[in-house]
Amino acid sequence: xxxxxxxxxxxxxxxxxxxxxxxxxxxxxxxxxxxxxxxxxxxxxxxxxxxxxxxxxxxxxxxxxxxxxxxxxxxxxxxxxxxxxxxxxxxxxx
Amino acid sequence: xxxxxxxxxxxxxxxxxxxxxxxxxxxxxxxxxxxxxxxxxxxxxxxxxxxxxxxxxxxxxxxxxxxxxxxxxxxxxxxxxxxxxxxxxxxxxxxxxxxxxxxxxxxxxxxxxxxxxxxxxxxxxxxxxxxxxxxxxxxxxxxxxxxxxxxxxxxxxxxxxxxxxxxxxxxxxxxxxxxxxxxxxxxxxxxxxxxxxxxxxxxxxxxxxxxxxxxxxxxxxxxxxxxxxxxxxxxxxxxxxxxxxxxxxxxxxxxxxxxxxxxxxxxxxxxxxxxxxxxxxxxxxxxxxxxxxxxxxxxxxxxxxxxxxxxxxxxxxxxxxxxxxxxxxxxxxxxxxxxxxxxxxxxxxxxxxxxxxxxxxxxxxxxxxxxxxxxxxxxxxxxxxxxxxxxxxxxxxxxxxxxxxxxxxxxxxxxxxxxxxxxxxxxxxxxxxxxxxxxxxxxxxxxxxxxxxxxxxxxxxxxxxxxxxxxxxxxxxxxxxxxxxxxxxxxxxxxx
Numbered sequence: 001x002x003x004x005x006x007x008x009x010x011x012x013x014x015x016x017x018x019x020x021x022x023x024x025x026x027x028x029x030x031x032x033x034x035x036x037x038x039x040x041x042x043x044x045x046x047x048x049x050x051x052x053x054x055x056x057x058x059x060x061x062x063x064x065x066x067x068x069x070x071x072x073x074x075x076x077x078x079x080x081x082x083x084x085x086x087x088x089x090x091x092x093x094x
Numbered sequence: 095x096x097x098x099x100x101x102x103x104x105x106x107x108x109x110x111x112x113x114x115x116x117x118x119x120x121x122x123x124x125x126x127x128x129x130x131x132x133x134x135x136x137x138x139x140x141x142x143x144x145x146x147x148x149x150x151x152x153x154x155x156x157x158x159x160x161x162x163x164x165x166x167x168x169x170x171x172x173x174x175x176x177x178x179x180x181x182x183x184x185x186x187x188x189x190x191x192x193x194x195x196x197x198x199x200x201x202x203x204x205x206x207x208x209x210x211x212x213x214x215x216x217x218x219x220x221x222x223x224x225x226x227x228x229x230x231x232x233x234x235x236x237x238x239x240x241x242x243x244x245x246x247x248x249x250x251x252x253x254x255x256x257x258x259x260x261x262x263x264x265x266x267x268x269x270x271x272x273x274x275x276x277x278x279x280x281x282x283x284x285x286x287x288x289x290x291x292x293x294x295x296x297x298x299x300x301x302x303x304x305x306x307x308x309x310x311x312x313x314x315x316x317x318x319x320x321x322x323x324x325x326x327x328x329x330x331x332x333x334x335x336x337x338x339x340x341x342x343x344x345x346x347x348x349x350x351x352x353x354x355x356x357x358x359x360x361x362x363x364x365x366x367x368x369x370x371x372x373x374x375x376x377x378x379x380x381x382x383x384x385x386x387x388x389x390x391x392x393x394x395x396x397x398x399x400x401x402x403x404x405x406x407x408x409x410x411x412x413x414x415x416x417x418x419x420x421x422x423x424x425x426x427x428x429x430x431x432x433x434x435x436x437x438x439x440x441x442x443x444x445x446x447x448x449x450x451x452x453x454x455x456x457x458x459x460x461x462x463x464x465x466x467x468x469x470x471x472x473x474x475x476x477x478x479x480x481x482x483x484x485x486x487x488x489x490x491x492x493x494x495x496x497x498x499x500x501x502x503x504x505x506x507x508x509x510x511x512x513x514x515x516x517x518x519x520x521x522x523x524x525x526x527x528x529x530x531x532x533x534x535x536x537x538x539x540x541x542x543x544x545x546x547x548x549x550x551x552x553x554x555x556x557x558x559x560x561x562x563x564x565x566x567x568x569x570x571x572x573x574x575x576x577x578x579x580x581x582x583x584x585x586x587x588x589x590x
Binding site for chain 1: 192193194196197288289290303329332333335397398400401402404405412416419420421422423424425426430431432433434435436437438439440442443446451452454455456458459462468469471472473474475476477478479481513514517528529530531554
């Protein structure tokens with residue numbers, strides 16, 4: 001299935017990616033190729049088949065809510081490209 | 095005898111018996127790395143100082159007659175997707191070029207506490223997305239068997255390091271074949287455990303319902319031993335399985351007579367190169383001669399495996415990689431931003447490489463309004479059909495087999511401009527991840543001088559059966575994972 005440049009632009013906004021015109025065209029063609037290959041999936045009869053999200057059947061896994069050591073604030077900020085004691089810094093949001 | 099081509103189990107025994115010191119072993123491996131890295135480029139980061147210190151500490155403990163871990167002094171390479179405390183973990187990405195984890199992945203913690211000596215972090219496709227290691231921000235790794243060819247991927251650095259004698263064994267990760275396919279292309283042994291057998295804590299997430307950490311080594315015994323070190327429940331990974339860990343090493347001596355082996359028709363006919371098929375079929379004949387009962391089986395849903403995977407994995411990836419926003423960790427460009435949206439756009443567009451962006455785009459599309467049922471939802475139902483096909487096969491067979499990769503190692507650059515062709519490299523390995531079962535690749539011979547891998551698959555938690563068959567195959571085939579020495583050292587370090 002062929003997808004349009006508008007589709008690519010819409011998806012790029014959702015994914016927070018800024019693409020050049022060249023990248024948009026490349027991805028338009030390549031994503032169309034992959035989706036074309038995936039066409040057999042849409043054509044497969046799956047009536048009555050339940051989806052598998054996870055290969056191992058799991059119910060909720062619980063543990064006791066006990067206090068235990070965790071990262072210090074300094075460790076939590078250690079990898080931030082822009083932080084000061086007490087918080088991560090970001091450009092203005094509002 | 096060259097220390098750098100001795101296996102991990104043998105090295106552990108030699109060090110414990112004081113036939114050789116841990117420092118001598120580590121020095122030998124570091125020299126080997128110096129000699130072959132200019133050609134192979136298997137590592138993103140090497141840690142020679144830390145390695146020498148760890149080795150010395152092992153020797154001190156042994157000298158003092160103190161108890162040390164079961165693999166004290168045995169060197170290891172770690173794929174750069176696993177978090178290492180205090181040591182940068184890049185995931186092959188510009189996004190994490192300077193990221194230094196504040197904790198160890200559980201698998202890393204377990205190999206450390208066994209006494210192993212970490213030599214460094216192995217190269218990989220960015221965020222484990224790829225089949226050739228060419229998608230690494232730090233440049234490609236070469237296949238030790240032919241330096242003009244890819245080592246496979248995404249654990250290509252781990253596979254190449256082990257094949258070139260830079261480490262006796264390594265940790266990799268496998269989401270759609272990323273341990274088994276590079277093991278196949280580099281002529282080594284690699285095992286993707288049952289989903290949940292090994293903790294994913296500290297493994298940088300790609301597709302969470304498919305990712306598994308696993309062992310890579312030059313022989314089946316080492317592969318079994320490394321699996322034994324990392325397997326087991328971990329409270330830090332709620333999807334890890336609460337099941338006891340058997341002594342995997344014992345499985346190698348298991349009796350293979352009468353074991354039922356199903357040759358998967360869909361993975362061993364169309365689309366497989368003639369040289370690979372020939373080597374694979376010869377190996378099946380050898381298993382048959384060794385007393386295993388081999389028969390063909392058809393699993394029709396497998397023809398949809400690749401398509402289902404390339405919708406499910408990118409969908410999960412697009413969600414997992416949303417965390418890279420330039421706030422808490424990772425790349426952030428220089429300069430001012432008009433607002434936070436501009437920052438997000440620039441962080442992600444500049445920090446991610448082509449293939450990662452392609453998969454984020456594909457996954458976001460497959461999950462977007464209007465297409466969800468048609469693509470992601472339908473792929474999840476096809477996943478069920480694949481699980482059911484396997485389930486029926488286990489009534490008739492102990493294990494299933496196929497070639498690991500449809501071809502031997504391909505040329506660097508050959509498939510980079512055609513993603514779909516690259517994705518087809520994973521066609522034989524993907525069904526295993528979709529079903530969450532264990533799968534393994536064992537070398538079964540050479541085709542035109544390049545290694546061919548033999549894939550063994552089994553029901554959930556049947557790693558012992560896989561190892562039993564792999565052990566038999568190793569004995570029957572007698573493959574020696576030793577690439578030609580000359581080109582590796584390029585005349586330096588005693589090469590031909």
